[in-house]
Amino acid sequence: MPEQEPLIRFENVTKVFPDNIVVLDNINIAFQPGEFVSIVGSSGAGKSTFLKLIYAEEVPTEGSVYFRGRPIHDINRKHLPFFRRGIGTVFQDYKLLPQKTVFENVAYALEVDGRSTADINEEVPEILSIVGLSDKMHKLPKQLSGGEQQRVSLARALIHRPSVIIADEPTGNLDPISAEEIIRLLLEINSFGKTVLLATHNKNIVDKIGKRVVLIDKGKVTHDVSKGKYILS
Amino acid sequence: MLKLWRTFKEGKNNFVRNSWLTFATVSILTFSLFIVGFSAFFGITSQFILQNMREKVSINVSFNPDVSEERILSIKEKLSQAKKEIASVEYISREKALEKFIAENNSNPTIIQALQEIGENPLFASLVIKAVQPDQYPLIVSEMQKSTFQNDISRINYEKNKEIFGRLDRMGKMASKVGLILGIVFIFIAILITFNAIRITIYSHRQEFEVMRLVGASNIYVRMPFVFEGFLYGLISGILSVALLFGMTYYIAPFTSGSVNTGDVLNIFFDYFWYLFAGLTILGIVLGVTSSALAIRRYLKI
Numbered sequence: 275m276p277e278q279e280p281l282i283r284f285e286n287v288t289k290v291f292p293d294n295i296v297v298l299d300n301i302n303i304a305f306q307p308g309e310f311v312s313i314v315g316s317s318g319a320g321k322s323t324f325l326k327l328i329y330a331e332e333v334p335t336e337g338s339v340y341f342r343g344r345p346i347h348d349i350n351r352k353h354l355p356f357f358r359r360g361i362g363t364v365f366q367d368y369k370l371l372p373q374k375t376v377f378e379n380v381a382y383a384l385e386v387d388g389r390s391t392a393d394i395n396e397e398v399p400e401i402l403s404i405v406g407l408s409d410k411m412h413k414l415p416k417q418l419s420g421g422e423q424q425r426v427s428l429a430r431a432l433i434h435r436p437s438v439i440i441a442d443e444p445t446g447n448l449d450p451i452s453a454e455e456i457i458r459l460l461l462e463i464n465s466f467g468k469t470v471l472l473a474t475h476n477k478n479i480v481d482k483i484g485k486r487v488v489l490i491d492k493g494k495v496t497h498d499v500s501k502g503k504y505i506l507s
Numbered sequence: 508m509l510k511l512w513r514t515f516k517e518g519k520n521n522f523v524r525n526s527w528l529t530f531a532t533v534s535i536l537t538f539s540l541f542i543v544g545f546s547a548f549f550g551i552t553s554q555f556i557l558q559n560m561r562e563k564v565s566i567n568v569s570f571n572p573d574v575s576e577e578r579i580l581s582i583k584e585k586l587s588q589a590k591k592e593i594a595s596v597e598y599i600s601r602e603k604a605l606e607k608f609i610a611e612n613n614s615n616p617t618i619i620q621a622l623q624e625i626g627e628n629p630l631f632a633s634l635v636i637k638a639v640q641p642d643q644y645p646l647i648v649s650e651m652q653k654s655t656f657q658n659d660i661s662r663i664n665y666e667k668n669k670e671i672f673g674r675l676d677r678m679g680k681m682a683s684k685v686g687l688i689l690g691i692v693f694i695f696i697a698i699l700i701t702f703n704a705i706r707i708t709i710y711s712h713r714q715e716f717e718v719m720r721l722v723g724a725s726n727i728y729v730r731m732p733f734v735f736e737g738f739l740y741g742l743i744s745g746i747l748s749v750a751l752l753f754g755m756t757y758y759i760a761p762f763t764s765g766s767v768n769t770g771d772v773l774n775i776f777f778d779y780f781w782y783l784f785a786g787l788t789i790l791g792i793v794l795g796v797t798s799s800a801l802a803i804r805r806y807l808k809i
């Protein structure tokens with residue numbers, strides 16, 4: 275049986291920032307569809323840059339990142355928005371639009387896609403009910419708790435039905451209970467077959483998940499364990 | 508079309524929801540446009556005032572005392588036919604001239620006494636000529652000096668008026684020049700102020716651009732709401748600046764009555780209303796839209 279094409283593959287990827295700061299150094303790694311991967315490492319280890327290369331917010335200095343076998347940096351600038359609609363992103367600071375309500379924040383992701391108002395009115399409440407925010411639909415982000423804001427962000431990431439969810443320290447600003455709720459949701463999403471890449475430095479969370487763990491230290495992948503725990507670098 | 512409508516709605520929402528920022532930007536833009544409008548209106552009005560002053564100036568042709576009234580009236584008739592150059596000719600008889608002179612100098616007993624001592628009317632009959640265009644006076648005067656009635660003329664008080672004409676002309680040219688320079692300077696200042704005000708507005712949204720890109724919004728979709736927002740800033744500021752200009756004109760109108768031949772400056776304002784309205788609104792929209800489009804460019808790198 276031919277080997278399955280990885281969903282995401284890093285091939286000899288090096289990223290150097292101005293002043294010759296090497297953030298990622300010759301990374302070779304692949305992620306299969308449906309995997310749940312915890313990417314761990316101390317602050318400044320290069321986790322965020324690693325993830326940014328996947329959703330094309332950064333371009334590798336050397337090497338290539340492939341998405342479904344296709345080099346991401348070859349994607350025409352004009353087509354990048356379409357590419358990004360296939361990737362859901364969640365961040366530590368939620369990145370919600372402060373002037374928009376919960377409903378509008380999620381709807382925005384569909385609006386940019388040119389979806390009809392009828393579709394939007396059907397799909398947004400549906401996804402908000404999955405993350406448990408049906409009753410907060412018309413509130414502004416500042417009227418929500420951190421955990422609730424992160425759930426809005428997750429709902430927005432899911433609305434395009436992406437094949438991969440990239441979560442960059444999604445629990446960094448949350449209390450343990452809210453953090454656990456977000457991780458539970460990510461695991462649930464993964465159980466539907468979606469790939470989840472979770473960057474975190476929360477040992478408890480990683481240990482509890484008990485799935486593949488990749489350690490990035492000083493720009494290199496130093497450990498890659500399929501059913502691992504948080505490894506101290 | 509749906510997307511265009513949505514970006515317009517986004518722009519409108521930004522405009523309404525960021526009320527303080529909107530208020531600040533619209534105030535700044537309105538003030539800039541008002542200054543531009545004011546200098547334009549000042550230019551227009553000063554031309555009208557000068558025109559009015561020019562129209563009030565006339566030349567006075569005095570006739571020798573031995574020239575009969577019939578003769579003068581026939582000369583008046585002849586002059587009136589030169590409609591291209593001469594707007595009006597008025598005959599002032601010796602008696603009327605004296606009446607006017609006494610009325611004007613009533614408060615000066617020395618002059619009245621001197622008149623009584625002379626015992627007879629020392630004034631000459633005259634024709635008061637108004638030209639269609641002030642620059643035609645030299646031609647009219649030279650034609651009269653060459654005419655068949657040149658010997659009937661005692662004096663043409665042109666030399667004295669020539670100076671006034673010259674001064675009015677210089678003032679007119681100066682007013683246009685000052686108006687133009689002020690207009691250009693203020694437009695330039697308005698561009699700078701507007702651009703910076705809108706840049707600050709856009710700057711306050713900078714984190715949102717990243718979010719918009721990350722959820723897959725294309726550059727044009729990110730840009731359009733702000734272009735519409737800039738359009739709204741321009742439109743509303745344009746309207747407000749015209750309203751402000753109206754308020755100012757309305758307030759100063761009573762002080763200017765009689766200084767222009769159309770009544771007062773309010774009449775000029777209404778005569779030029781649509782030009783001012785269109786000019787300021789279009790300028791506002793162009794400023795708002797281009798400032799937004801330029802200011803947002805730096806945030807649209809992918």
